[in-house]
Amino acid sequence: MLDTLIEACVDSVESATQAQAGGARRVELCAALSEGGTTPSLGTIALARERLGVGLFVLIRPRGGDFRYSPEEYETMVRDVTVARDAGADGIVLGALTPDGQVDRDGVRRLLDAAGPLPVTFHRAFDASRDLDEALDVLLGLGVQRVLTSGGEATALEGIPALTRLVRRAAGRLGILAGGGIDESNARQIVRETGVREIHLRGTRPRLSTMKHRNARLILGKPVVADDGTRLVTDAGRVRAVVNLLAET
Numbered sequence: 001m002l003d004t005l006i007e008a009c010v011d012s013v014e015s016a017t018q019a020q021a022g023g024a025r026r027v028e029l030c031a032a033l034s035e036g037g038t039t040p041s042l043g044t045i046a047l048a049r050e051r052l053g054v055g056l057f058v059l060i061r062p063r064g065g066d067f068r069y070s071p072e073e074y075e076t077m078v079r080d081v082t083v084a085r086d087a088g089a090d091g092i093v094l095g096a097l098t099p100d101g102q103v104d105r106d107g108v109r110r111l112l113d114a115a116g117p118l119p120v121t122f123h124r125a126f127d128a129s130r131d132l133d134e135a136l137d138v139l140l141g142l143g144v145q146r147v148l149t150s151g152g153e154a155t156a157l158e159g160i161p162a163l164t165r166l167v168r169r170a171a172g173r174l175g176i177l178a179g180g181g182i183d184e185s186n187a188r189q190i191v192r193e194t195g196v197r198e199i200h201l202r203g204t205r206p207r208l209s210t211m212k213h214r215n216a217r218l219i220l221g222k223p224v225v226a227d228d229g230t231r232l233v234t235d236a237g238r239v240r241a242v243v244n245l246l247a248e249t
Helices: 013-021 042-051 071-086 105-115 124-128 132-142 160-170 187-194 236-248
Strands: 005-010 026-029 055-059 091-094 120-122 146-149 175-179 198-201
Touching: 005 013, 005 175, 013 026, 013 042, 026 042, 042 055, 042 071, 071 091, 071 105, 091 105, 105 120, 105 132, 124 132, 124 146, 132 146, 132 160, 146 160, 160 175, 160 187, 175 187, 187 198
Parallel strands: 005 026, 005 198, 026 055, 055 091, 091 120, 120 146, 146 175, 175 198
Antiparallel strands: none
């Protein structure tokens, strides 16, 4: 198992350098991991590139929630892919589905074209697809180099049977990157039983703020929606209601 590649999922330059110090050979750089990850800022990508000597893959995801994207969101992702590539990313992480849970061939192909020669990982939108085997075949045809997956289950440990099947189906033509709840308690078992050569993990530990002053009445974080099938979107009607209300006074 010494040749197993560890990829760390990180949301800051500090976490990226800690992952590197711990022996990770690649990082997936994200923002907003509480929402499953979104695209990090250009500044974060650029500084991570300066500080890291290991592989730097950048997540391209314009928002949390589902993986069905609008034309505006695709345009945003194309631009973000270009920014990440120009900032020195070694690879791109992306994913998109159709409303019926298939890989969005046209959308993914457009993003692959933007990535150019960079290798691409299809993220856990794969686990939200309607048929993992079908999705794997489509991604093989598109030329994606790697799939991040828990085998369609909540965790990779629960997905061991599916991960094993996917590794056999891919037959080395595409990398299966196991992810989802992997840590020091289960990594060995997952690698041994599935045959994956790469695993994806967070490896985090809570850290208290160093702020000496804190306003206990102030909580800027908002409640996360119950599931990925629902997301919060600004409503023009609600904004207009306040505009009209203030205009009347």
